[in-house]
Amino acid sequence: MVEPEEISLPELSSRAHEIGKLLASIESNEQQVWGLVIDPLAQLQNLRAVARQISTAGTGADKAYNNVKQIARYLKIKDLLSVKEPPVQKDRNFLVEIRTFINSLNNDRKFESDSRQLAPLKRILDHAAAALVRLEALKTNFNFSTGHPESYTCETVTLYYEEALRPLTDFADPEIRGGARQKADADTDVLLAIFRAEQFVEKLLHTVRDYVTELCDGGHSKSVAEFKAVCGGQPIEFEDVEDGGDSMGAVPDKLLAASDMGDVFDEAYRYVTTEAWGVMEAVHQPEEVAVRIKEILREVLVATAVFTPEMRRQPGKSAMALAVVGLDKVTGNINLKEYYAQLRGNGEVAFIEDFEDGKHVDIFEMREYKPSRVHAAVKNEKDEDSTEESQTGRKCLFTIGRTDKLFVDTPNDLINGCIRGDGGGPKAFNVF
Numbered sequence: 001m002v003e004p005e006e007i008s009l010p011e012l013s014s015r016a017h018e019i020g021k022l023l024a025s026i027e028s029n030e031q032q033v034w035g036l037v038i039d040p041l042a043q044l045q046n047l048r049a050v051a052r053q054i055s056t057a058g059t060g061a062d063k064a065y066n067n068v069k070q071i072a073r074y075l076k077i078k079d080l081l082s083v084k085e086p087p088v089q090k091d092r093n094f095l096v097e098i099r100t101f102i103n104s105l106n107n108d109r110k111f112e113s114d115s116r117q118l119a120p121l122k123r124i125l126d127h128a129a130a131a132l133v134r135l136e137a138l139k140t141n142f143n144f145s146t147g148h149p150e151s152y153t154c155e156t157v158t159l160y161y162e163e164a165l166r167p168l169t170d171f172a173d174p175e176i177r178g179g180a181r182q183k184a185d186a187d188t189d190v191l192l193a194i195f196r197a198e199q200f201v202e203k204l205l206h207t208v209r210d211y212v213t214e215l216c217d218g219g220h221s222k223s224v225a226e227f228k229a230v231c232g233g234q235p236i237e238f239e240d241v242e243d244g245g246d247s248m249g250a251v252p253d254k255l256l257a258a259s260d261m262g263d264v265f266d267e268a269y270r271y272v273t274t275e276a277w278g279v280m281e282a283v284h285q286p287e288e289v290a291v292r293i294k295e296i297l298r299e300v301l302v303a304t305a306v307f308t309p310e311m312r313r314q315p316g317k318s319a320m321a322l323a324v325v326g327l328d329k330v331t332g333n334i335n336l337k338e339y340y341a342q343l344r345g346n347g348e349v350a351f352i353e354d355f356e357d358g359k360h361v362d363i364f365e366m367r368e369y370k371p372s373r374v375h376a377a378v379k380n381e382k383d384e385d386s387t388e389e390s391q392t393g394r395k396c397l398f399t400i401g402r403t404d405k406l407f408v409d410t411p412n413d414l415i416n417g418c419i420r421g422d423g424g425g426p427k428a429f430n431v432f
Contacts, residue, residue, distance in 0.1 A: 002132075002168045005073045012080050013111040016118060019074060020105035022067040023098065023124070030064035033135065037068065038095050040130035040180040044138075047190055051142035054135055065135050071128040075171040078122045082113045098124060129172035130180035136161040137184035141191040152195060157188050197283045201292075204238055204279070208272050208293055211236045212300045215268075221304045224267045231271055241279045248286055251277045255290045260329055261298070262306030262347070269297050298332055299407050303359075305330070306347040312340065312366065315396040322397060324364065325349070327414070331407050339414060340364045340397060341406070342431075352402070359404040362431045363414065364397040401426030 007015055027034045032050055035042045044050050053061035097120040104117040111118055140161040144152040161184075169177050215221055220230045256270050273290050280286040298305075307330070309323035323343045327336035330349065341361050342350040352360050401418030408414050421427035 001163075002069060002073065002136075002165050004075050004168050004171055007074060007077050007080065009080055009113065012077065012113060015074055015077060016111050016121065017105050017108075019071050019121070019124065020102045022071050024102050026064045026067050027102075029060045033061060033064035033068060033131070036131035036134050037124075037127055038098065040127055040134060040176060041183050044134075044187070047138065047187055048142075048194055051138040051191065055139050055142045065139070068128050068131050068135060071125065072132045072168055072172075075125050075129055075168060078125055078171070080113050081118060081122060083116055083119050094120075094123065094127070126173040126176050129169055130176045133161070133165060133169065133177065133180040134184050134187065136165055137187055138191075140164075141188055145191070145195045149195075149199070152192070154185070154188050154192060158185070193283060197281075197285075200240060201280075201284050201289055203240065204276055204289070205292055205296060207236065207238055208276065209296050209300060212268055212272065212297060216300055216304065221264050221268065221301055224263050227264055227267055228271075236272060236275050238276070238279050248277055248280055248282065251290070252287075255287065259294075260308060261301070262304075265297060265301050265305045268301060269294055272297075295332060298330065302330060302349060302406065303351060304348065307343060307349070309343045309347060310340075312364075312397045313394070315398065322364075324397065327363070327406060333407075333409070335410055336408075336414060338366050339400070339411065340366065355402075357404070360402050360419075361404070361406065362402050362429060363400045363406075363418070365400050366395045367398050368395055399428065399431050402429050 023037070026037060032044055033054070036044070050061065053059050054065040056062055101117065101120045101124065137157065140157050141152075144157055144160075162181075212221075215227065215230055218230075220226050251274050255273065258266050259269070273293050276289065276293060277286055280289065307325040310325060311321035312324050313321050323345075324340040325343055327339040327341060328334050330341060341363055344350045349361055351358055352362070400415060403414065403418045405414070405417035408417060415426060418426035
């Protein structure tokens with residue numbers, strides 16, 4: 001509950017100065033919230049982002065929201081003011097008035113209830129209360145969508161924020177407050193539509209993952225012919241599909257372009273993306289969903305994907321090249337571009353079949369070769385068996401560790417996911 005504060009006449013001047021400082025802070029730190037103070041009926045850009053920002057402690061939007069709330073809690077100051085308000089003109093620039101009010105408080109002068117500098121204060125307080133209605137509705141939408149999705153409806157949101165603000169808004173101008181309430185309802189409708197679209201997309205992606213995983217586990221991802229045959233007899237089915245939606249047409253050719261992961265991967269991606277595209281509308285942002293489908297298939301089909309090998313050399317054995325593939329090509333994560341996994345002769349990732357669950361792979365990093373104390377031993381080896389010595393400055397593959405966690409965000413996550421040795425770091429396995 002947001003309760004109005006009781007203000008006595010001797011406190012009027014200090015509270016007016018405080019309001020001026022709060023307004024100045026909002027203007028300098030958060031323009032979207034400032035825009036609502038100027039015009040509580042203003043259209044906000046990217047409602048979901050604003051709702052998230054004012055709901056995240058410590059952000060500029062959160063601080064501005066709390067400033068608006070504090071100003072609105074001073075609504076009862078209106079009962080103390082005896083200064084005559086200027087007549088409301090249709091085209092009167094409220095921004096000029098509010099800045100004039102802020103500037104008049106740039107000193108420590110004491111104001112009385114009839115001080116002309118306080119003439120805009122009633123309107124400022126009413127605007128703050130109306131802006132708070134908009135902001136509280138956004139925050140309530142965000143809290144329900146993230147914390148109580150099962151109870152998230154227009155009715156629950158409206159009931160919650162209206163009850164929370166009722167002790168305060170009863171003192172606000174009913175016309176300004178009513179307009180803000182209508183805009184808050186419109187904001188809720190937009191946010192609910194986004195929420196429902198996101199819920200549909202998450203369920204769709206879950207269906208894609210389960211469907212392709214089942215086919216892969218059943219051994220049906222080894223050839224295009226077998227995959228297509230199984231899909232024909234057991235097509236993917238999506239739940240909660242609404243009939244009569246806006247057709248998205250055919251999937252754009254650019255989204256179905258061949259990848260570097262082999263024919264089976266391309267066929268699986270083409271099939272599930274085309275089927276998913278047919279049940280989506282513009283609100284679901286289908287092109288972004290197609291990207292997420294590809295990310296899912298990278299994980300599910302990583303063991304059967306076929307890559308073009310890159311021949312990279314090892315330190316001390318520059319004449320012997322190893323067939324590898326960059327982890328950025330395996331995972332789609334550009335942050336892993338300096339890391340590599342070994343490939344089999346057929347282009348598949350060389351998972352170690354006789355190690356634990358068969359899902360581990362050795363990973364390498366491309367580093368510049370720098371001779372050390374082992375340099376002399378390398379030279380001796382060259383003399384004995386004619387092995388070509390690694391050249392200083394050339395990049396070579398260095399063993400990092402063994403992991404079953406390739407799909408990570410950062411190189412640190414990759415390294416931390418390796419099997420640990422006695423010393424706490426990645427365990428060194430005899431790869432070669």
